[in-house]
Amino acid sequence: MEAEDVRREVRAWLEANWNPDLSLVEWRNQLADSGWAAPTWPERWYGRGLAVALGDVVSEEIDRIGAVGPPTGSGMTLVAPTLLEHGTDELKQRLLRPILTGEHTWCQLFSEPGSGSDLAGLTTRAELDPATDEYVVNGQKLWSTSAHHAMYGMLLARTNWDVPKHRGITYFALEMHQPGVVVRPLRQMNGYASFNEVFLNGARVHRLNVIGEVGNGWTVALATLAHERRMFDAIQARGRSPKGKGRAVDENRAEIADLMEPYKWYPQRAGRVDLIVERAKQTGRNGDPVVRQEVVKLLSLARAAGWTAQRAKAARVLGKPPGPEGSLGKLYASQIAKGCARVHTLISGTDTLLHGADGPAEGLIGEIVLSVPAVSIAGGTDEIQRNIVSERVLGLPKDPAIEVDKPFRDVPKNLSGPRR
Amino acid sequence: MRFSFTEEQEELRRVVRRFLEEKSPVGEVRRLMETAEGYEPAVWKQASLELALPGVAIPEAYGGQGAGFSELALVCEEMGRALLCAPYLGSIGLAANAVLNAGTDAQKAALLPAIARGETLAALAVAEPNGRWDAGGIACEARRSGTGWTLHGEKSFVVDGAVADLLIVAARAPELTLFSLRANVDGVVRRALQTIDPTRKLAKITLSGARAEPLGEVGRGAAPLAQTLDQGAALLANEAVGVAQKLLEMTVDYAKQRVQFGRPIGSFQAIKHKCADMLLELELARSAAYVAAATADESPKELAANASLAKALVADAALHIAAESIQIHGGLGFTFEQDVHLFFKRAKASEVLLGDPTYHRERVAQQWGL
Numbered sequence: 107m108e109a110e111d112v113r114r115e116v117r118a119w120l121e122a123n124w125n126p127d128l129s130l131v132e133w134r135n136q137l138a139d140s141g142w143a144a145p146t147w148p149e150r151w152y153g154r155g156l157a158v159a160l161g162d163v164v165s166e167e168i169d170r171i172g173a174v175g176p177p178t179g180s181g182m183t184l185v186a187p188t189l190l191e192h193g194t195d196e197l198k199q200r201l202l203r204p205i206l207t208g209e210h211t212w213c214q215l216f217s218e219p220g221s222g223s224d225l226a227g228l229t230t231r232a233e234l235d236p237a238t239d240e241y242v243v244n245g246q247k248l249w250s251t252s253a254h255h256a257m258y259g260m261l262l263a264r265t266n267w268d269v270p271k272h273r274g275i276t277y278f279a280l281e282m283h284q285p286g287v288v289v290r291p292l293r294q295m296n297g298y299a300s301f302n303e304v305f306l307n308g309a310r311v312h313r314l315n316v317i318g319e320v321g322n323g324w325t326v327a328l329a330t331l332a333h334e335r336r337m338f339d340a341i342q343a344r345g346r347s348p349k350g351k352g353r354a355v356d357e358n359r360a361e362i363a364d365l366m367e368p369y370k371w372y373p374q375r376a377g378r379v380d381l382i383v384e385r386a387k388q389t390g391r392n393g394d395p396v397v398r399q400e401v402v403k404l405l406s407l408a409r410a411a412g413w414t415a416q417r418a419k420a421a422r423v424l425g426k427p428p429g430p431e432g433s434l435g436k437l438y439a440s441q442i443a444k445g446c447a448r449v450h451t452l453i454s455g456t457d458t459l460l461h462g463a464d465g466p467a468e469g470l471i472g473e474i475v476l477s478v479p480a481v482s483i484a485g486g487t488d489e490i491q492r493n494i495v496s497e498r499v500l501g502l503p504k505d506p507a508i509e510v511d512k513p514f515r516d517v518p519k520n521l522s523g524p525r526r
Numbered sequence: 527m528r529f530s531f532t533e534e535q536e537e538l539r540r541v542v543r544r545f546l547e548e549k550s551p552v553g554e555v556r557r558l559m560e561t562a563e564g565y566e567p568a569v570w571k572q573a574s575l576e577l578a579l580p581g582v583a584i585p586e587a588y589g590g591q592g593a594g595f596s597e598l599a600l601v602c603e604e605m606g607r608a609l610l611c612a613p614y615l616g617s618i619g620l621a622a623n624a625v626l627n628a629g630t631d632a633q634k635a636a637l638l639p640a641i642a643r644g645e646t647l648a649a650l651a652v653a654e655p656n657g658r659w660d661a662g663g664i665a666c667e668a669r670r671s672g673t674g675w676t677l678h679g680e681k682s683f684v685v686d687g688a689v690a691d692l693l694i695v696a697a698r699a700p701e702l703t704l705f706s707l708r709a710n711v712d713g714v715v716r717r718a719l720q721t722i723d724p725t726r727k728l729a730k731i732t733l734s735g736a737r738a739e740p741l742g743e744v745g746r747g748a749a750p751l752a753q754t755l756d757q758g759a760a761l762l763a764n765e766a767v768g769v770a771q772k773l774l775e776m777t778v779d780y781a782k783q784r785v786q787f788g789r790p791i792g793s794f795q796a797i798k799h800k801c802a803d804m805l806l807e808l809e810l811a812r813s814a815a816y817v818a819a820a821t822a823d824e825s826p827k828e829l830a831a832n833a834s835l836a837k838a839l840v841a842d843a844a845l846h847i848a849a850e851s852i853q854i855h856g857g858l859g860f861t862f863e864q865d866v867h868l869f870f871k872r873a874k875a876s877e878v879l880l881g882d883p884t885y886h887r888e889r890v891a892q893q894w895g896l
Contacts, residue, residue: 383896392896395888401896402887406814406835413529413813420529431809438806489799496798500778500805503793 112160116142116167124173126352130361133174133354134207142168143176143206147190151198152206172350174358179252179365181205181212185260185279188330192277192318201258201279208361213256215247215280215304216327220520223490225262226271226324229519230306232263232278234313241265241278243286243309251368253289253302256282260330261311262323267515269321274514277323279315286310296476300368334485374470375477375484376439377446379408382453385467391453400452404445411438430499437491440482447478528820531600538582538593539600545577546608552865558611559724559868563689565612573612574644580618581642584626589639595757599764599819606768609868611725613647616686619761620754621648624694627750628704628741637692637706649690649709650754651681651731659755659881661702661748666733668699668740675740676713677705677733683879687729688718695731695738701745705738712736723875725868756829759837759880760818766844766876767808767815773844773869774804777851784856797854804847811836811843831893838883838890841876848873 119140125133137143138152146161147153156164168175176182186205189198204210221228230245243263253259259280266274282289286309291299318326348355348362386392386401418431451458454466461472482488496502509517531539549569558566573579583598584590591597598619605614622641625634625648640646656663666679677697687693693714695705709716713736719728742750778801781792791797818836821829848870852859859866877883 383894386896398891398896399884399887402835402838402890402894405894406839406887406890407810409835410810410814410817410839413817414809416527416529417813417816424530426530430805431813434806434809437802438810441806489795492799492802493795495802495805496792500798500801502778502781502798502801503790505793505795506789 109160109163112145112156112163113167116145116164117171120167120171120173124171126174126350126354128354130174130354130357131207131209134176137176138203138206144182144186147186151190151202172348174348174354176206177208177211177361177365179211180214180260181208181210184214184330184333185212185258187333188260188277188317188326191329192326194314196314197279197317204257210257211252211255212258212260213250213253213282213302213304214330215250215253215259215261215306217247217249219246219248219303223487225327226275227517227519228262228264228275230261230263232261232265232276232311234265235310238310239313240310241276241313243278243280243306243311245306247304247306248292248301250289250302250304251300252365253282253304254291255364258282259287259304260317262327264514265323266321268513270511271509271514271517272324273321275323275327276320277317277326278311279317280309280311281315284309295479296371296374296473298368298371300371371473371477374473375443375481377443377478377481378450378470378474379404379442379446381467381470382446382449385450385453385471389453389455391455397449397452400449404442404449407438407445408442411435411442414438430495433495433499436485437488437495440488443478443481447475450474527817527824528596529816531596535597535600538597539604541577542579542601542604543607545573546604546610549573550608550610552609552868555609555611555725555868562718564686564725564727565689570612570644578642580614580622580644583618584622584638584642588626588634589642591642595760595822596816596819599761599815599822602761602765603768603771603815606765606872607772609725609769609772609872613649613686613689613727615726615758615761615765616649616684616690617641617647620650620685620758621690621692621694623757624650624704624750624754625706625741627753628747629706630742633706633739633741641692646692647686647690648692648694649684649687649729650758651684651687651693651695652751652755653683654680655682655730657683659885661696661751664696664698664702666695666697668697668703668705668738671735671737675699675705675738676735677707677738678735679733681731681733682719682728684729684731685879686727687731688716688727693731694741695733696747696751697738699740699744701748702751703744703747704741704751706741707736707738721875723871725872726875752830753826755880756833757822759886760815760822760829760833762876762880763811763815763818763833763836763840766840766873767812769869769872769876770804770808770811770840770844770847773847773851773866773873774801774808776866776869777801777804777854780855791854800850800854804850807843807847811840814839831890834881834886834889834893837881838886841873841883841886844873845877 141154144152145154145156145164149155218228232241232243234241259282261278261280262275264274265276286307288305289302292301292303293299348358391397414431450471454471457466462469465472578591579601581590582593586592625637641648653659668675668677690709693707693709697705713734715732717730719730721728781797782790784791814836818832821832851866855866858864
């Protein structure tokens with residue numbers, strides 16, 4: 107199917123069917139039945155089997171007419187592709203539709219206090235209770251966005267301790283609303299609590315909720331992680347509130363506000379390079395030769411990083427194999443953020459120590475300096491990122507691994523017990 | 527703005543790289559850097575006649591190939607990668623561009639074809655012993671003498687000045703003006719300078735009444751000179767990208783081969799993280815240098831800002847990459863026998879030639895209205 111055919115067809119359907127006065131769920135059900143909610147999914151599962159580029163055409167048309175589209179959160183972007191690739195038909199039947207309508211939101215239960223960069227070293231334990239065909243789960247998870255209102259969690263837990271670490275993990279769809287699951291907000295050093303810690307004390311999950319094979323969870327997790335990049339793109343692209351009036355639009359606006367709430371400090375985490383020149387002029391610090399040097403150094407870095415991304419994009423458009431310039435963005439982002447914290451401090455001087463209503467730029471500078479430390483940790487630390495760049499791009503040899511072939515039981519771990 | 531090279535540009539790069547790999551192996555660099563001339567005339571002739579490299583960006587009307595500034599920059603990058611010892615930056619990157627920017631049609635027609643053919647070597651004399659690269663540092667005087675002009679003063683840091691046949695000199699008449707003169711006329715005394723980088727020759731030139739001809743209108747030299755120096759900064763930045771690229775390649779190869787504590791040192795994170803950071807810096811530097819070159823072709827008004835941005839950013843990156851290269855090579859890296867120091871020296875000299883990073887960042891600040 108050609109782009110223009112798709113465009114014509116989806117436009118005709120939307121013009122005939124878009125009704126902002128429906129409830130959000132009523133509208134999303136219609137959208138799901140039409141195949142336009144997830145046009146890139148297989149026809150059998152609410153989709154039309156279209157290529158990704160054609161899916162973008164559908165999104166454009168939905169935006170153009172001002173209709174409400176499918177939800178944006180991790181259900182659509184992470185769970186659904188994982189289920190489509192690895193889930194049983196029964197699971198797809200049961201779980202996909204509420205994701206499409208937005209009735210079920212999901213959270214990730216991957217990281218643990220003892221298992222950060224080394225995700226495969228996780229120690230949350232799942233044991234089968236033959237009497238009920240349920241797994242009983244014990245452990246603690248961390249950094250779970252939106253876990254406090256999620257219906258399900260993507261859970262990684264260890265089901266076999268006698269095999270090497272990558273082979274004893276199982277991937278579950280865990281129901282969050284049950285007595286064995288306790289969700290607590292995790293307060294960060296910048297005062298926000300965007301994530302949660304999740305305590306699993308005898309939580310239960312039926313064996314039918316295993317995604318992929320028992321013991322094959324690492325492979326399934328990699329499928330989820332491969333989609334993470336796309337989730338952030340989707341949130342950036344579709345995380346805006348819709349315009350227009352009507353019940354479906356209002357409910358969608360509330361849904362997006364919930365989704366975006368944890369990310370409201372992310373611009374400050376990135377350092378706010380956009381404020382640098384303005385702040386230097388406002389404070390008169392632009393007359394100081396040292397400040398001038400540092401400002402230009404930082405802004406040059408930011409521009410050159412932008413140009414590097416454009417080179418990568420241009421190479422992609424030409425169909426060339428990806429060069430090194432594509433793998434470096436995250437490390438640049440963290441360099442820029444740290445540079446921003448430094449230069450904002452240089453500009454604000456002693457005022458940098460004031461926060462909130464007393465602080466410079468209505469507290470933004472304080473928020474920047476207290477949020478920037480996250481940027482080189484979240485989504486893979488800079489150190490792990492440098493390993494990846496040096497091994498995959500430069501072809502340097504891997505650090506010899508001492509644990510990957512041992513039974514996990516025998517691998518040294520962090521001390522167990524409560525975190526504090 | 528273009529962010530990729532055309533197929534023709536890629537082909538030019540392949541041709542130049544192949545030629546330089548053959549003609550400028552590091553043994554040849556070591557031989558030539560010890561000579562007074564600092565280049566091999568036979569290779570220069572071949573580069574001129576067979577590859578037409580000196581004329582690559584000189585318009586066809588003046589005997590060149592008429593390609594763009596990006597092509598010129600790409601040639602400089604490859605020359606940096608091969609650490610070619612040749613008067614290319616001085617004669618082509620600086621002097622030919624000065625003639626193009628300042629000369630009348632008749633002067634361009636008279637001077638450029640021989641430069642494009644590689645027969646005339648030219649050099650641009652701007653800075654003086656005070657080491658400044660802004661117009662305010664220029665004190666050399668041009669005096670009326672009958673119907674003509676004579677030059678009085680001292681020029682330094684003249685790239686390829688000792689081998690040049692033709693000199694382009696920035697002087698006060700009393701407003702800034704560019705003059706051209708043959709290097710062998712009376713009143714010109716040249717002395718090769720001892721520098722930290724033997725692969726690029728610099729000269730000091732004493733002018734005591736040498737007769738010279740104004741390039742273009744008297745008193746109108748400031749703008750073409752500034753443009754020439756911006757172009758030179760952009761080209762030197764591209765050259766330094768080639769230098770840094772070669773350093774990273776040499777160093778990563780070494781880290782894969784060198785074994786200590788029973789394993790290649792490149793498997794230690796202390797080393798591989800350094801290498802990753804070097805790549806990070808190199809790719810940023812490359813972007814800045816390529817954008818500066820494309821700016822000269824596509825958006826000349828922004829050249830001053832983008833050329834200075836590239837000059838400062840690339841200089842810092844190339845020097846850091848060079849220093850880390852020596853560090854990763856360990857004690858061997860500090861020996862004369864190992865090749866890293868040759869590239870380090872070029873990176874270090876290029877850091878300050880045509881203005882150091884601090885100078886260029888201040889220019890960027892002014893261009894941006896900070």
